[in-house]
Amino acid sequence: MRLLIVEDEKRLAVSLAKGLTAEGYAVDVVHDGVEGLHRASEGVYDLVILDIMLPGMNGYRVCAALRAAGHDVPILMLTAKDGEYDEAEGLDTGADDYLTKPFSYVVLVARVKALLRRRGPAGGASPVHTVGELRVDTAARRVFLADDEVTLTAKEFSVLEQLVLRAGEVVSKADILEHVWDFAYDGDPNIVEVYISTLRRKLGPTLIKTVRGAGYRLEARP
Numbered sequence: 001m002r003l004l005i006v007e008d009e010k011r012l013a014v015s016l017a018k019g020l021t022a023e024g025y026a027v028d029v030v031h032d033g034v035e036g037l038h039r040a041s042e043g044v045y046d047l048v049i050l051d052i053m054l055p056g057m058n059g060y061r062v063c064a065a066l067r068a069a070g071h072d073v074p075i076l077m078l079t080a081k082d083g084e085y086d087e088a089e090g091l092d093t094g095a096d097d098y099l100t101k102p103f104s105y106v107v108l109v110a111r112v113k114a115l116l117r118r119r120g121p122a123g124g125a126s127p128v129h130t131v132g133e134l135r136v137d138t139a140a141r142r143v144f145l146a147d148d149e150v151t152l153t154a155k156e157f158s159v160l161e162q163l164v165l166r167a168g169e170v171v172s173k174a175d176i177l178e179h180v181w182d183f184a185y186d187g188d189p190n191i192v193e194v195y196i197s198t199l200r201r202k203l204g205p206t207l208i209k210t211v212r213g214a215g216y217r218l219e220a221r222p
Helices: 010-022 032-041 059-068 084-090 107-119 154-164 173-181 191-203
Strands: 002-006 025-028 046-052 074-078 099-102 129-131 135-136 142-145 148-150 208-211 215-218
Touching: 002 010, 002 032, 010 025, 010 107, 025 032, 032 046, 046 059, 046 107, 059 074, 059 208, 099 107, 107 173, 107 191, 135 154, 154 173, 154 191, 154 215, 173 191, 173 215, 191 208
Parallel strands: 002 025, 002 046, 046 074, 074 099
Antiparallel strands: 129 135, 135 142, 142 148, 208 215
C-alpha cells in the first residue's frame, strides 16, 4: 500500500517515512500543502498523513479540497494544536482520524492500520459493520441490535468501534486504551473493564467475550 506524508517538519517526516517503510508501506513525502494537494489528487494513495500547520495551504484546506473533489482516501490529520475545537474542525473538513503532537509512533501505526482496515482492499468500504444482530454504523455513529437502536455514550461507542472493526479477533485492553483514551492516558487501565461491562448491559451479556489474559472478542450470539 502507498502512503503520502504531508509534513513540513522535515526530521519528523523523514522519521515517519523510515518507520512506515519498515512496516512494509511505500511512502512518499512532501513538505507543503499545495504540493500535498497536488500529489494526493493523483489518486494513487491508500492513505494520507496530513499535518495541519503547513506552508502554502493548511491541512484543513487541503482536506476540504480533496473531499470537495470527490477523493475518499483516508486522511489522518496531525497537529501541534490541542483541544476539542481543533479536532472537530479537522473532522468536519472530512478527516477520518486525528492525532495530536507529540504522539507515540506505535499509536500512529495502529491508527494507520485501523484506517486501512476500515477502507478495505477495494477502497470505499461500507461504514456499516454487522456482527449477528448487531449493526454498527461508524460514519453516523449509530448502533442497532436487531430492529432496536441502542444509545451509547461517545466513549462507549469508541470502545465498541475498536471491537467491531476487528470482529472475531482478540483486542487487548492496551489496544483499546491507546485508541480510545490516547497513549498519554495515565489513569486506571481497568476503566476498559467498566466500559465493557456497560456495553454488555446494553447489548447483552454474550456478544463480547472475555479472553482471559488476552483481551476481548466481539462475536455473534449463537
